[in-house]
Amino acid sequence: MSKITLTVIKADVGGSVGHTDVHPELLEIAKEHLKEKGKMLIDFCVTHVGDDLELIMTHKGGVDNKEVHKLAWDALWACAQRAKELKLYGAGQDLLKDSFSGNVKGLGPGVAEMEFEERKSEPVIIFMADKTEPGAWNLPLYKMFADPFNTIGLVIDPSMHQGFKFEVYDMIGHKKIIFETPQEIYDMLVFIGATGRYCVRKVYTKNNEIAAVSSTQRMNFMAGKYIGKDDPVLIVRCQNGLPAVGEALEPFANPHLVAGWMRGSHNGPMIPVSIEDAVPTRFDGPPRVCALGFQLAEGKLIGPQDFFKDVAFNNARKKALEIADYIRSMGPFEPHRLHLEELEYTTFPQVAEKLQGRWEEE
Template sequence: MSKITFSVIKADIGGFVGHSSVHPDLLKVAEKYLGEKGKDLLIDFKVSHVGDDINLIMTHKKGVDCEEVHKLAWDTFLECTRLAREYKLYGAGQDLLSDSFSGNIKGMGPGVAEMEFEERPSEPVIVFMADKTEPGAWNLPLYKMFADPFNTIGLIIDPKMHDGFIFEVMDTVENKLMKFSSPEEIYDLLVFLGAFNRYAVKAVYNKKGEPAAASSTQRMNLMAGRYVGKDDPVMIVRCQNGFPAVGEALEPFANPHLVSGWMRGSHFGPLMPVSLQDATPTRFDGPPRVVALGFQLSNGKLIGPQDFFADKGFDRARQKALEIADYMRSHGPFEPHRLPLDEMEYTTLPRVMEKLSQKNL
C-alpha cells in the first residue's frame, strides 16, 4: 500500500478584528481555491483556523517537502491575502516574507508540519493548532505524551510502546537537529526541552522509525530579522495501536502550562485549550489558545473533524488558565510576565532602546 502524506500548513495573512480571528470570507476563498487547484494533487483537505491563523490540513501521496503541495498552499495564502488587503484586515500578508515562491514554503513565513506513513487499518490523527505562541509550546505536551508514564500509561502496559520513542529536537537559532532516545536519554532530552524559547521538538518516532508526531519549528522573527508576530505552531499526532491513545494525547493540555507569546509576542501566559468556537483570543490579545481537531483517515480521506477541546472535561483547565492569566497580568510590564530582555530582541523594544540611547542607557 502506498504511503499517505499528511501536511498541515498555516499562515497569518490578516486578522479580523486586530489579531483575534479570521474573516469567514477568507476561509471560503481558501476552500474554493484548494478545491479547484488541488483537485488533481490532493486526496482530501480541510480549511480551519485558530485565532488569526488560517490552517490548511491536506492529504496526498507526494511525500514531505513536495514543491507542488507547498506552492498550492502558498498560492492559496496569496489568494486570501488579496481579499485581506481589500478588507484592510490587520497585518494582511504578514506571514508571507517574499513576493514569489522559491520551491519550498519552509523559510518563507508559513509554518509547516508534515509526515509520511502507511495508513493502518484504523488511523486516528489529531491536529493541534495554537495561536499567540511559538514552537516550543509543544515541548512539554510532547514529552508528556511520549515519555511520561504518569500521563501515558501505555508506556508501561502496552508492549508496542514499552520500548519508548525517539525525539528529534531542533535548535531554532543554530538550525541544527539532535536526536534523543527515551527512556534511556530522558535527562539529556530535558536539558534542551526545558529551554523552549530556543529548542523545539520537530518530530517523534517509535524505535522502528515510524513517525508518531510532527510539528512546525519555523520562527518568524529569525526568518524576517524583525518582529512580525509569533509563530503560532501546528502539530500532528498519530494515536492508538502503538502510539498514545487519543485521551493520552489530549491529557497534557488539562494543565495549562506557561508559554511565551501573548500580547505583542512579548509575554508569558497559559496555553488555554478551547473549542474552535472559542479560538478567538481577545483579552490582551490572548491568553494563548490551542485547538485539537481529530480525524479518522480512510484511504487518505479526512473523516471529521471532532473538536476535542469542546469537551466539558477541559472546563477546569480553562478556568485554571484564566486564573493564571489574572495573576500574570497583575505584573504588567514587569518580568516574569514580560519576556526577559534577551528574548525581546525581535520585538519592537529595540527601537525604543535605540531612541533612548541618547540617555546613555
C-alpha cells in the same frame, strides 16, 4: 500499500478584527481554491484558530512536495490579497516573499507534515495554536511520549514500553539531535526546557516510524524583525503502539505557560478551546490551542472531531483564566513580560542604543 502524506500549512493572512479571528470570506476563498486547483489532493479541511488560517491536506506526493506547497501558497496569497482589500489587520504578514520558490519553508507560513503507511485504523490529531511559538509543544510532547504519569501505555503496553526517539531542533543554531527515551530523558530536558531556542520537531518509535511532527518556523528569525508570533501546528498519530487519543490530549488538562500573547512579548497560559472559542480577545489572548481529530481512510479525512469542546476541559479553562488574572497583574515586569533576549525584535534594541552613552562605569 502506497504511503499517505498528511500536510498542515498555516499562515496569518489578515486578522478580523485586529488579531482575533479570520474573516469568513477568506475561509471560503481557501476552500474554493483547494477544491478547484487541488487535483493532486486526496482530501482537505480548511479551518482557523484565532487569526491563523489552517490548511489540512492529504496526498501521495511526499513531504516538501512542490505542487502541494505551491497550491497552499497560492491559496494563502489569494486570501492575503482579499484581506488587503478588506483592510484586515496585518494582511499578508506571514507571507514574507512575493513569489513561490520550491516550497513554503522560509517564506513565512508554518508547516508540519509526515509521510506514512496507513494502519488498519489511523487516528490523528491536528493541534493548532495561536499567540505562541513552536516551543509551546515541548512540554505536551514530552508528556505524551515520555511521561508515564500522563501516558500509562509507556508502562503497560508492550508495544510502547521501549520508549520513543525525540528529534530536538536548535532554532537559532539550525542543528538537530536525536534523544532516546527513557534513557536520555534528563539530558533531553536540559534543552527542551529552553522553549525559546529548542523545540521538539519530530517523535519516532524505536523502529523509526513517524509518530509526531511540529512546525518549527520562527517568523522573527526569518524576517529579521518582530512581525508576530509563530502560532505553531502539530500532528500526532495515535493508538496501536502510540499514545491513545486520550493520552495525547491529557497534557492540555493542566494549562502550561507559553511565550507569546500580547505583541508576542508575554508569558501566559495556553487555554484548550473549541474552534468556536478560538477567538483570543483579552490582551490579544490568552494563547489558545485547538485539537481536531480525524480518522484517515485511504487518505480521506473522516471528521473532524473538535476535542477541546469536551466539558472535561472546563476545569483546565477555569484554571488558565485564573493564571491569566494573576500573571497579567505583573504588567511589564518579568516573568509576565519575556526576558530581554526574547525581546530582541521589539523596541529593546532601539532603547538600549539610545541610552548607551548614559550608562556610567562604577
